[in-house]
Amino acid sequence: MSRRMALTAEQLPPDGGRAILRVDGRCLLLFHVDGAYHAIEDGCPHQGSSLAGGKLEGMYVRCPAHGLRFHLGTGCLANVPEMKVAVYPITVEADGVYLTLPGEESAA
């Protein structure tokens, strides 16, 4: 079952900015682009580099290691939807901003 957590004002990056968020053993990156928040897993699926220092190009972040670009909304590599980083929904409500984390996978 997924879990929703409230983000504090200190955790939220300013418009055009980014922040690192460590939660439940994961390292997430929060981006604030054109008034909207986006959260992705920090870890390039190519060779695992951190995307935290990657150049932001509109809705894409470019991996600083080899230059692959990932869409902040879908997590997909540009033009290659099979290769992606995890994305985490963020909702802005009247009483705050919330991040939704996936639940544990159940063993089959």
Ligand code: FES
């Ligand atoms: S590790 Fe990210 S593009 Fe190679």
